[in-house]
Amino acid sequence: MTDHPSSIVVPGQMPDVSERKQARRENWRLIRRRPAFLIGMAILLVWVVCALFPLTIAPHHPLDFRTGLNQSPSWDHPFGTDQTGRDVFSRVIAGARDILRIAPAAAVLGVLFGVILGMLMGYIRGWFDIIASRIVESFLALPVVLVGLLAVTTMGNSAWVVIGVVAALFTPIVARTVRAAVLAERELDYVTSAKLRGESTMFIMFREILPNVMGPIVVELTVRLGYAVFTVATLSFLGAGPPPPSPDWGSQVSDNYSSIVSGFWWRTFFPAGAIASLVISVNMIADSVQSVMEAS
Amino acid sequence: MLVTLWLLATIVFLLVSVLPGNVGRKVLGPFAPEAEVQRYNQAIGTDRPLLQQYFTSIRRAFTLDFGKSYGTREDVRDMVLDALGRSGKLALLAFVLTIPISIVAGIIAARRQDKITDRVIVNAGLASSSIPEFVTASVLLSIFAVQLGWGKAFANPPDNAGPIEQLQYLVLPATAMAIAYFGYIARMTRAGVITALHADYTRTATMKGLSKRQVMVRHVLRNALAPTITVISVQIGYLFGGIIGVEKVFNYAGLGSLMLGAVGAHDVPVLQGAVMLVGMIYMVSTLLADLLIAYLNPRIRLGATK
Numbered sequence: 112m113t114d115h116p117s118s119i120v121v122p123g124q125m126p127d128v129s130e131r132k133q134a135r136r137e138n139w140r141l142i143r144r145r146p147a148f149l150i151g152m153a154i155l156l157v158w159v160v161c162a163l164f165p166l167t168i169a170p171h172h173p174l175d176f177r178t179g180l181n182q183s184p185s186w187d188h189p190f191g192t193d194q195t196g197r198d199v200f201s202r203v204i205a206g207a208r209d210i211l212r213i214a215p216a217a218a219v220l221g222v223l224f225g226v227i228l229g230m231l232m233g234y235i236r237g238w239f240d241i242i243a244s245r246i247v248e249s250f251l252a253l254p255v256v257l258v259g260l261l262a263v264t265t266m267g268n269s270a271w272v273v274i275g276v277v278a279a280l281f282t283p284i285v286a287r288t289v290r291a292a293v294l295a296e297r298e299l300d301y302v303t304s305a306k307l308r309g310e311s312t313m314f315i316m317f318r319e320i321l322p323n324v325m326g327p328i329v330v331e332l333t334v335r336l337g338y339a340v341f342t343v344a345t346l347s348f349l350g351a352g353p354p355p356p357s358p359d360w361g362s363q364v365s366d367n368y369s370s371i372v373s374g375f376w377w378r379t380f381f382p383a384g385a386i387a388s389l390v391i392s393v394n395m396i397a398d399s400v401q402s403v404m405e406a407s
Numbered sequence: 408m409l410v411t412l413w414l415l416a417t418i419v420f421l422l423v424s425v426l427p428g429n430v431g432r433k434v435l436g437p438f439a440p441e442a443e444v445q446r447y448n449q450a451i452g453t454d455r456p457l458l459q460q461y462f463t464s465i466r467r468a469f470t471l472d473f474g475k476s477y478g479t480r481e482d483v484r485d486m487v488l489d490a491l492g493r494s495g496k497l498a499l500l501a502f503v504l505t506i507p508i509s510i511v512a513g514i515i516a517a518r519r520q521d522k523i524t525d526r527v528i529v530n531a532g533l534a535s536s537s538i539p540e541f542v543t544a545s546v547l548l549s550i551f552a553v554q555l556g557w558g559k560a561f562a563n564p565p566d567n568a569g570p571i572e573q574l575q576y577l578v579l580p581a582t583a584m585a586i587a588y589f590g591y592i593a594r595m596t597r598a599g600v601i602t603a604l605h606a607d608y609t610r611t612a613t614m615k616g617l618s619k620r621q622v623m624v625r626h627v628l629r630n631a632l633a634p635t636i637t638v639i640s641v642q643i644g645y646l647f648g649g650i651i652g653v654e655k656v657f658n659y660a661g662l663g664s665l666m667l668g669a670v671g672a673h674d675v676p677v678l679q680g681a682v683m684l685v686g687m688i689y690m691v692s693t694l695l696a697d698l699l700i701a702y703l704n705p706r707i708r709l710g711a712t713k
Contacts, residue, residue: 246414248411249414249415253685254685256652257685258418260670262422265423337537344542345652348539348652350671364545368541368545371553372553376553376554380545380546383542383545383546384542384546386538386542387538387542387546390539391534391537394534394537
């Protein structure tokens with residue numbers, strides 16, 4: 112038993128763990144009761160379904176050229192058609208896939224790296240913390256969109272590069288939040304007792320402290336997801352998105368915005384509206400999670 | 408602050424020095440003779456070892472002399488400052504539009520906490536701050552400039568335009584940016600006012616018979632505005648991220664367009680100059696915010712000098 116310290120049952124720990132589970136269940140119940148959460152989830156769900164089955168839902172193929180050019184919105188083409196006669200409604204539906212693949216991946220990776228870095232900074236402290244803090248600070252002084260654009264121009268605009276760049280830009284932001292949470296935890300008695308039990312640093316960081324800072328991490332994940340949608344859409348508008356025939360929303364706005372003044376507003380308006388509805392829904396979810404978690 | 412500046416310069420160097428390709432070839436075009444390309448690279452120093460280029464770039468960051476643009480051979484400092492002037496005008500108008508409205512909205516929301524007015528303001532703020540600026544800009548352009556014929560679709564005013572005419576050109580892009588900041592500022596103001604309204608000193612002020620107005624102005628707002636000021640100062644840094652999209656939609660020749668063009672053309676000195684400038688503006692605005700907060704709140708001021 113002594114060579115397997117994690118299996119030692121300390122009497123005082125049992126209620127602690129179940130209490131945490133109960134608190135989590137209670138939080139989840141409170142979150143589900145917020146109207147903003149439900150509305151956000153409903154909108155998000157619509158886009159997820161569009162992303163999963165675009166060809167089944169869309170009335171036309173997103174790359175189909177056969178219909179008339181530049182038609183204004185009508186019963187046949189609720190969002191009109193573009194300069195090559197493609198159905199904008201179908202393209203908006205198909206475009207959900209790109210952003211819903213890239214943004215969540217970037218948010219999850221960014222939070223993952225941020226948690227690891229923040230835990231190390233907050234728990235190990237010392238020189239590592241001082242140097243890392245300085246680097247984090249100067250990263251925060253850089254406009255995320257601009258650095259993202261620079262990096263994507265350098266390394267090419269494949270989906271993986273965009274994911275990696277956005278994740279890398281989110282890492283310092285997440286790390287700062289996690290570091291602050293860990294600093295508050297590391298002085299508590301349970302950490303001292305784990306040290307006295309002779310637990311390894313890794314064990315203390317990830318099995319003892321991590322479960323206790325999950326609250327801020329979950330909040331950070333939902334908030335980052337909102338920012339990831341924002342950043343990925345902006346990057347693809349600025350030219351870092353997938354190349355032209357793709358129905359990606361940011362690229363659609365970028366391809367069509369200069370024709371707004373010629374009166375073809377629908378070619379830009381609807382993909383732009385799709386971006387707006389997605390970011391708003393994700394932020395409604397994030398905001399509900401945040402208010403419940405911070406109140407508890 | 409100097410350390411942050413140095414790190415900033417290093418990050419910018421690392422990002423731009425890995426931009427692939429032969430700069431001379433890029434600038435002179437695919438048909439220029441090889442000797443010409445080599446002479447060009449030698450002249451601008453892109454044939455030197457990376458470490459040497461790095462020291463040059465750091466020296467430039469600290470002396471604020473970024474050399475000449477690879478593309479136009481103009482002095483980078485002049486280009487960047489020119490563009491900053493135009494972007495600054497746009498940003499200033501956006502702040503003038505957004506700050507009073509969002510602070511008042513935040514105060515109203517706080518005083519009507521959890522009532523319908525509050526919910527409307529909070530949710531409008533959440534929506535406004537979460538939508539990317541280029542989306543707001545293109546929607547505004549569709550509705551106002553095209554459908555209603557208000558405002559101008561291209562933001563660059565003619566050179567001889569008077570202040571009123573310039574305003575007509577700038578009002579739509581500035582509104583797009585103002586909408587993006589409304590949410591953050593209103594939300595922080597609301598949170599600050601709610602905290603201050605529940606504080607003991609507010610109760611004391613009410614109990615000793617001050618008028619509602621006096622309590623609000625002298626006790627609540629003075630304390631509540633500190634987080635708001637911090638948020639505004641942080642927004643100044645983010646402003647230059649959002650401004651790129653807005654300037655692109657409205658074809659405005661500001662700092663955002665300059666950076667976007669420089670990224671496309673691999674114009675390293677221009678990029679370096681512009682990004683360093685944005686970083687410095689951000690650092691200075693954060694510092695100014697700290698000073699302003701200390702001025703407003705003697706507890707921080709006296710605590711700091713102790």
